Amino acid sequence: MQTELFSVLREQIGANNLNSLIEEKVFPVAGDISFEDFGIENSEMKNEMLKEIDIIINSAATTRFDERYDIAMDINVLGALNVLNFAKRCENVKIIVHVSTAYVCGEGEGVIPEKSFSLGETLNKNSKLNIDVERKVIDEKLKELEAQSLTTKEVTIAMRDLGIQRANLHGWPNTYSFTKAMGEMLLGHYKEDLQLVIIRPTIITSTYKEPFPGWIEGVKTVDSFILAYGKGVMNFCFGDPNTKLDMIVELANVLSWRHFDKTYKDLKRKIDMAIRLSELYKPYLLFHGSFDDANTKRLRMPMKEHKMDDVLNFDPSCINWEDYFMNTHLPGAVKHIF
Numbered sequence: 219m220q221t222e223l224f225s226v227l228r229e230q231i232g233a234n235n236l237n238s239l240i241e242e243k244v245f246p247v248a249g250d251i252s253f254e255d256f257g258i259e260n261s262e263m264k265n266e267m268l269k270e271i272d273i274i275i276n277s278a279a280t281t282r283f284d285e286r287y288d289i290a291m292d293i294n295v296l297g298a299l300n301v302l303n304f305a306k307r308c309e310n311v312k313i314i315v316h317v318s319t320a321y322v323c324g325e326g327e328g329v330i331p332e333k334s335f336s337l338g339e340t341l342n343k344n345s346k347l348n349i350d351v352e353r354k355v356i357d358e359k360l361k362e363l364e365a366q367s368l369t370t371k372e373v374t375i376a377m378r379d380l381g382i383q384r385a386n387l388h389g390w391p392n393t394y395s396f397t398k399a400m401g402e403m404l405l406g407h408y409k410e411d412l413q414l415v416i417i418r419p420t421i422i423t424s425t426y427k428e429p430f431p432g433w434i435e436g437v438k439t440v441d442s443f444i445l446a447y448g449k450g451v452m453n454f455c456f457g458d459p460n461t462k463l464d465m466i467v468e469l470a471n472v473l474s475w476r477h478f479d480k481t482y483k484d485l486k487r488k489i490d491m492a493i494r495l496s497e498l499y500k501p502y503l504l505f506h507g508s509f510d511d512a513n514t515k516r517l518r519m520p521m522k523e524h525k526m527d528d529v530l531n532f533d534p535s536c537i538n539w540e541d542y543f544m545n546t547h548l549p550g551a552v553k554h555i556f
């Protein structure tokens with residue numbers, strides 16, 4: 219509550235009033251969606267939640283494109299199912315809102331319609347997706363890696379590679395979009411009579427106006443490149459470590475080699491990072507699709523009819539994007555991230 223995000227409210231109603239308002243309206247409960255009932259062991263608290271909750275908004279996710287496959291499966295896929303199962307037991311629940319991503323469509327082209335997935339559907343029509351099989355693949359891989367007595371880092375790399383491999387097999391570019399798509403499938407298949415809304419945002423950036431322009435928390439999608447450039451990671455040149463140096467004194471040769479060897483290793487690290495970023499972001503940097511936003515437009519119509527479009531304005535056509543990035547987002551990223 220002490221973050222700058224709430225500074226406007228603190229100024230408008232006062233710090234004490236804000237604290238009182240939060241205490242009255244917000245009751246935080248620690249939990250983890252990768253566990254049944256979010257891992258909440260306090261039965262009294264859990265029963266109270268089941269009685270009182272009427273709207274559920276699930277924005278919990280791991281958004282790393284190359285997340286470990288087991289972690290992404292637990293959070294983005296099984297986590298979504300855990301939220302749904304909890305919602306079904308809530309006595310007064312009216313709706314569940316699930317935040318996904320527009321890029322569950324993969325590397326599409328042309329106008330991309332907003333349609334739901336059926337269970338087992340893939341973007342690669344030559345494959346058949348079975349989520350239970352994917353879970354078995356994960357378990358078998360973990361057992362295989364455990365038998366090799368690998369380091370934690372080596373296991374992490376192997377599980378990240380597995381996620382990308384399985385995603386590519388079924389037509390998705392990365393683990394993130396693949397597991398988010400599977401999460402949508404489970405929700406759509408098992409929701410029964412529960413009202414379900416799936417929101418598919420594209421790229422999250424800083425605030426446009428409210429509560430003030432430019433606020434952002436953490437490194438988001440596009441900011442990885444901004445951060446890398448700002449820190450000089452993407453500003454590099456290639457070199458050859460085998461270049462012969464024409465030196466007379468042997469000591470000079472040794473010292474020079476140590477200097478250039480260090481320089482080479484530093485450059486190689488930067489190059490490897492640049493290549494990795496390029497591989498991960500290629501589907502988005504070279505994305506040729508156009509998302510059909512007819513549903514969003516229909517949502518905006520009632521807002522205008524009730525003269526609330528100024529209060530809850532989410533019409534992207536009113537944004538001057540060049541001005542936004544140059545004068546709002548970039549300064550905000552520098553202030554809140556760097």
